[in-house]
Amino acid sequence: MKILVIGPSWIGDMMMSQSLYRTLKSRNPHTVIDVIAPSWCHPLLLRMPEVNESLLLPLEHGVMKLSARWRLGQILRSKHYDRAFVLPGSFKSALIPFFAKIPRRIGWRGEMRYGLLNDMRVLNATAFPLMVQRYIALCYHKSRMNSSRDLPQPLCMPTLNVEDYEKQITLDAFKIHSQRPIIGFCPGAEYSSFKKWPHYHYAQLAESLIRKGYQILLFGSTKDRITGERIFLHLSQEIKQYYYNLSGNTDLTQAVVLLSCCHTVISNDSGLMHIAAALDRPLIALYGPSNPKFTPPLSKKSRIISLESSCFPRKKGRIHEEYHPSLIRITPERVMMEFKLLHHTLGV
The missing domain is CATH 3.40.50.2000 (Glycogen Phosphorylase B;)
Structure with missing residues (x-):
């Protein structure tokens, strides 16, 4: 299984997203995970052994630049990803995996992303009160994830090592x-x-x-x-x-x-x-x-x-x-x- 993750743009959210990568690896150690994110997040991704490759998102935070996202999607098509996880809730963050024609595109509904995501989850914020729970829940089929009680315990927590x-x-x-x-x-x-x-x-x-x-x-x-x-x-x-x-x-x-x-x-x-x-x-x-x-x-x-x-x-x-x-x-x-x-x- 080869996976592309559209990562968060903020340092804290990026750290919490490691729980998703660790959970994916625990379910299938042979999963290959690439993460696309802004340059300032890459020092963290390089310390996450679950991440195969950290890809640069060459766009300023908050800008649309539709043509640039289309070109990046075309480049990523050659990597033949099986799934994409879109962690930000914005409309524009779902464009790249759509343009890359990744077969299964998973994420929470966010800014009305019908069509861009073909495995879209509708969030019950009370059922999943923690951001890290929302990330991990995306690993599982939505029919199995009705609340945080359905998540496996203990949760995989972010972990960084320094020599x-x-x-x-x-x-x-x-x-x-x-x-x-x-x-x-x-x-x-x-x-x-x-x-x-x-x-x-x-x-x-x-x-x-x-x-x-x-x-x-x-x-x-x-x-x-x-x-x-x-x-x-x-x-x-x-x-x-x-x-x-x-x-x-x-x-x-x-x-x-x-x-x-x-x-x-x-x-x-x-x-x-x-x-x-x-x-x-x-x-x-x-x-x-x-x-x-x-x-x-x-x-x-x-x-x-x-x-x-x-x-x-x-x-x-x-x-x-x-x-x-x-x-x-x-x-x-x-x-x-x-x-x-x-x-x-x-x-x-």
């Missing part, structure tokens, strides 16, 4: 030599600033952790550089040497390796949070207006803090504030308490 030699090379490259255990901070969020825990809370937590003998590595894109600098300015002068603002200075491959070196990761709801979970790192996930019941970190070593309530609707923030009220209410003291409880539970 010891990679860790040492990358630590040396960034001149991180201290014997202090590393705490990873992931203060960014791709979709909205309202998913970010306040920088001043991160700074207070960093101060406490450094004084307890840890060092801090801050991860993120160039957009998170200013947040990292604001945290740095709040720290006492004598402890600033144990704080590394790496945002914008690492590529995704380096970030994955350095996250694997972390004693613990403290993160907003973000793609890096899902990577830390797949790396099996102890993780504290901070949720505001996003829903931890839909895309939680898929790890038994994680703790979720969410103070969302009817007073602060999930999809609306106070636009005159920099941070969402529900995240402001999560205090550094609460995160430190969860930090201690997590490691007491894990025995580390």
